[in-house]
Amino acid sequence: MGDHSMASTPQESYEALIARVQEVATLQSCAGVLHWDRETYMPPRGAAHRAGQLAALAGLAHEKFTDPRLGELLAAVEGTDVVAEPESDAAVNARELRRAYDRATKLPRELVEEIARVTSLAHGEWVDARRRADFRIFRPWLEKIVALKQQEADCYGHEGSRYDALLEDYEPGATTAWLEGVFGPLRDALVPLLEAIKGAPAEPDVSILARSYPVDRQELLGRVAAAAFGFDFQAGRLDTVAHPFCSGIGPGDTRLTTRYNERDFGDAFFSIVHECGHGLYDQGLPADHWGTPRGQAISLGIHESQSRLWENLVGRSLPFWRYFFPIACHVFPEALGDVSLGTFYFSINDVRPSFIRVDADEVTYNLHIILRFELEQALLSGELAAADVPGAWNERFTAMFGITPANDAEGCLQDVHWSGGGIAYFPTYALGNLNAAQLFAAAREAIPDLDEQFARGTFGDLLAWLRENIHSQGMVHRPPQLIQIVTGKPLSHEPLMAHLRAKFKPLYGL
């Protein structure tokens, strides 16, 4: 981490730039450990001190990344031979650092620290509010967070839409208008499919998933699945939290989390497979480029495509369960001994309106996202006050799904994201579903016997395809470009709808 302040050639400037950027990434990765620890093992009374630690690290990382000297080094690299080849490591790094530097230098350090401090405290309040199903506990914190995110959006600058300004953090290049252009046709196609399923004669027996599945054996089964998919437990972990996530701390250290419910087979299992998909991406990023854009995940929408691909396209597929159902029966003989593969497969693919996004099926899931996408825009523009969120949530939810949350815990308090400042984050989940289906269709073309491989418990060809086409690429391309290159087409709702129709119409006898 030398300074190389005396850098005089473009190559020396580039090396000095990278050293500085990696120092910032190291501080952020220290914060990653502290975040993970906060969710998993930190004692309750440590929350205030942890907020101070995270604020200090965020402030310091921001200060170092926005140091004018870093901007000078970047400028000394741009337009030189070092970055002449557009998809070279150096060109990718310079391009993405320019984007990030220009954004970061628009934020004052005080705002960065205040957001880190407030969101760290807000997290505990959200946990408490959710446990008590009482939005009033969380309301003042949501107010503070919305105000801070409005300030943040205004610092970035925008052409009328604060939402656009924040989206850029999660999905570079995405705009509210573009999302509406993708989500609109998706909703228009989902609603009739859902209506058809609601009216279908067939119905799965979901009660088998609510039998007794002892937690320690759920954990074992989840570990077996993750290891079968290729997750390296020598370079990763699995722990228990309130709201599952995956933390890619650095090379050799990728951490999955989940939560267990003895009376719900799917809750932990599919969240482990989901987080494992994220983890496989992190474990597949080029370690040599760690701490630079060339070694980083391209966007949340692509990250989520990896989790959704493994969770839904693999983990909820019939070929996978041809292999895995006998293993599950062996682990849970009491619960599954009298269940057929077909019955089980239908039960884990139950489609029906429900309150909790993370438990939603493949058909209704994106409708949950569209609701949040709309509410967040209203919150950020100021049309909707934080205090009015529960009412607005329930009203829209009822209109969309035909059912009404009984309390805030199964309504607007269910998700961790807002407490962490993650406004404009939700749309990337729907993008993840769209990307996953389109990428999986391409993988299937490249590996024609994918179903037979899954049925044998072989996932290495799929992982290798993802490693080559997605994971190893880091930020070489922008998300829409990557989808175009890998699948030969721009992103569309059609592959996802084709998958849903091909899967659910036969299941529901339509």
Added chain:
Amino acid sequence: MGDHSMASTPQESYEALIARVQEVATLQSCAGVLHWDRETYMPPRGAAHRAGQLAALAGLAHEKFTDPRLGELLAAVEGTDVVAEPESDAAVNARELRRAYDRATKLPRELVEEIARVTSLAHGEWVDARRRADFRIFRPWLEKIVALKQQEADCYGHEGSRYDALLEDYEPGATTAWLEGVFGPLRDALVPLLEAIKGAPAEPDVSILARSYPVDRQELLGRVAAAAFGFDFQAGRLDTVAHPFCSGIGPGDTRLTTRYNERDFGDAFFSIVHECGHGLYDQGLPADHWGTPRGQAISLGIHESQSRLWENLVGRSLPFWRYFFPIACHVFPEALGDVSLGTFYFSINDVRPSFIRVDADEVTYNLHIILRFELEQALLSGELAAADVPGAWNERFTAMFGITPANDAEGCLQDVHWSGGGIAYFPTYALGNLNAAQLFAAAREAIPDLDEQFARGTFGDLLAWLRENIHSQGMVHRPPQLIQIVTGKPLSHEPLMAHLRAKFKPLYGL
């Protein structure tokens, strides 16, 4: 964490100084979380990345603490009204910051980062070497560490003894000569007591401690004891590691660790009580002064007095077991159902030469320290090469204890300290024993019915006495001064020897 660069009055300078010092402490406390995580939950392949994280944090903290502006602020405070009252918070902070600043500014950042990097890697090599009982794996790392610590000592400067220069980090004001003056009479008094015990007719039945004690119930019993002593588990944790330690991360976050052996009752139990003693000190430090000397532990020798006091003076005492033995019998009815209190009490106070320091009894323990104290001086002066450590260790050990380690794991590889750069750390363990006995004698004078309280399971008066006299004091006094103030006498080997004679002579029928 504002800069206050425009500070113009001494009070403003003081506030700016404290803000900077607390920022440094925050970075160090982030490193504390990363260290704890490395020992408890980090996946094996994360070691290299973790070394980089810890090196960056150590380098950054060092850079910030040695910033000339901090020195200017300190100078602008010294000699002013702000620090006129010698034992005021500000005076204590200025005095101790001057000492620390003068030391830290003598070390180049490159050396600080290199020590952090090498010791972080060396840790994993030590774990491996110890597991394989093969010193050759660790040898090159010990060589590097000794060379780095020699450099460090030379940077600090000394009058011929590099050991003095390093001691200052752990026990401010202690010198090699002073330690020899305390340890000499101690050894001279210990050896005849040990000889008498070795020749005594009575012998405890230690086989009862090697019965089956299921690990989950050992953990439960340890938690019950720690909670009874006053450890706040809402502000702390207990986890499992290879080498037990206590990590005081910050207000509300103090973490104990231990290790379990189903066939050894004492291994986990007394290490939990020991670490709990450290944890009670950390939980009792004044939170308002966190990050400044006024809120910090005074020295390792005083810190260790707290762990030893709870472990030995309380945890191995007959009054404590009058209260706790029925609880232990309830938790382990199979192992302890046929054992009397007297038999049990004798078994946990078995005195005999043994290989492993942390398992050593109260009588032999300090001889283990004296051996390390001698070897470390030879290593640091260059008289002893790292490669010759196993031979030198075994030779001295045999001369001192009459038994010879069968391999390096039960010899020179047993302790984690050297792998972490902790040379000159061991003497503070013996100081801890001496301080503990002298402080406990004073507590007993202040609370005449202490034994009766223990037998009732009441430890609050003792904890309150420690809180008032030790914990809440932070660094107000230097260690010898604190002992003088609280006990009315300078530190001496006599209280420890009086305790050992009063306890072990009757036990062994002498």
